[in-house]
Amino acid sequence: WLVLGIAMVRFYIQKGTHRGLFRSVQKTLKFFQTFALLEVIHCAVGIVRTSVLVTGVQVSSRIFMVWFIAHSIKQIQNEESVILFLVVWTVTEITRYSFYTFNLLNHLPYFIKWARYNFFIVLYPAGVAGELLTIYAALPYVKKTGMFSLRLPNKYNVSFDYYYFLIIVMFSYVPLFPQLYFHMLRQRRRVLHGEVIVEKDD
Known part of the structure; x- marks a missing residue:
């Protein structure tokens, strides 16, 4: 992810625009x-x-955004919302993997720990906004082309409309986002407040 972050910064410095970055x-x-x-x-x-469930939801949603939205619908690749979730993902993952690496080395700087459990407060909503705006931008192209959709009649006797599927995906953020966000807030209280308690005992 650090490689990706450096590539993004280098592209913007050289081109002076986000167009073509994706x-x-x-x-x-x-x-x-x-x-x-x-x-x-x-x-x-x-x-x-x-949590396996939390990680599974986050990873699957990102893979969906990469392959079935940004990769498949080239018309939306220059949208500002795409750059928004790319920047958020990159900062989030650099912070998270730094936390894991230093933790495995048994030498975790407090700033890395603090960043791991504070950056998400802003980054998580920003990333969700970027993803939702990107899906919304993709809807007209999906509706026009009928991509990934299966119309009746067909030999399977099954219909699937990718346009309405994306709308359902967008609405699924309503119950899922608060659960994941409050899960992280609980972790933050446990980890950071736990450290304060230890310091007082010392």
């Missing part, structure tokens, strides 16, 4: 985000002490 970094993004599926396995086997 196309420039998409191979790196697809590689890292797709392999994030391993995180779900790591949670399941106990390598990382995080």
